[in-house]
Amino acid sequence: MTTVDLHRLTGAYALHALSDEESVSFERHLAGCEPCAQETAELSATAARLGLAVAAPVPPALREHVLRRITTVRQETPGTTVRVSPVRAGLRAGLLSRWALAACLAAAAALGGTTVWQHQQAADARAEARQASRSADEIAAVLAAPDARTRAADLAAGATGTVVVSQSRDKAVFVVSGMARPPRGKVYELWFDDAGTMRSAGLMDADRGDQTVLMRGNVDGASGMGITVEPAGGSTHPTSTPIALMAFPG
Structure with missing residues (x-):
């Protein structure tokens, strides 16, 4: 790996996106490269602030709801293989998708003060979640860009x-x-x-x-x-x- 390549790894290192071997090589480079050391420190701080900015507490009602639903799901016997028909597999996948969506909407409701069981609010929450996801992806891309x-x-x-x-x-x-x-x-x-x-x-x-x-x-x-x-x-x-x-x- 050349010195030029190492100069370009500040963003990836700050986001813990390097392999163990690459991390070791880059850390040796940091010891003798003040510009890269400063840039890495700034990017790491930025990434930490990004995490704090988007963090949100899990609503207590969500935990209670999930724990209550767990008691209704039968656990498979260890070591057994269950054959699932394509129809049942599709239904199970759809059920899991709905559960995932319900969890996301519950979190959105806790932040926005709306109920996830109202159709219009659910549609709005889905649209906001898609927009937030796109924005988060773009933010992450900028922070991880080699020339950031x-x-x-x-x-x-x-x-x-x-x-x-x-x-x-x-x-x-x-x-x-x-x-x-x-x-x-x-x-x-x-x-x-x-x-x-x-x-x-x-x-x-x-x-x-x-x-x-x-x-x-x-x-x-x-x-x-x-x-x-x-x-x-x-x-x-x-x-x-x-x-x-x-x-x-x-």
Whole structure:
């Protein structure tokens, strides 16, 4: 493995995606490469914040429901082989799928305050889950990109922010910790800085101080990003002085 190859493994190492042999080689490389050591530390911190941002407690009712249902399922005798007809196999697969969906919807209901047994709410939860899954996949792809670069900064009121940029994917991810709630009726909006012209990059969740946001749109040569306080729903251009400006890592 060449030195150039090792320089490209910072993201994969931070996400524990290397084989044992590759990890050993990369750790030897880290001992003598300060840029890779710093980048790996920043990516590891970003990945940890990402995990915290998407973590959610399991609702107590879900555990009780699963334990109650377990008592109705007969356990197979060890060492026996059960032949299942294609029809029964299909029914069993469908049942498992429904159980998996019910568990996902129960978690979504705990977060959103809706009931999973109402058809419309269930449909909405499924759509939101699909969107969240796509967003999480894109975030993970940016963090794991070989050319991912990070820059961290202290924000107002003790908050900290880290931006991760991948030029190959033309995307940016913003990770924030300890962000104060915006004023009532307001929201934080992210912006790409295109040589002094601000381009909207989406809204932050006003109810979460710790979050990971896939910035909307492509980086497209932007030199940095900004955060402003905007009316609920966001604005097409900044209406307030930025509360934070960060240059993208080179």
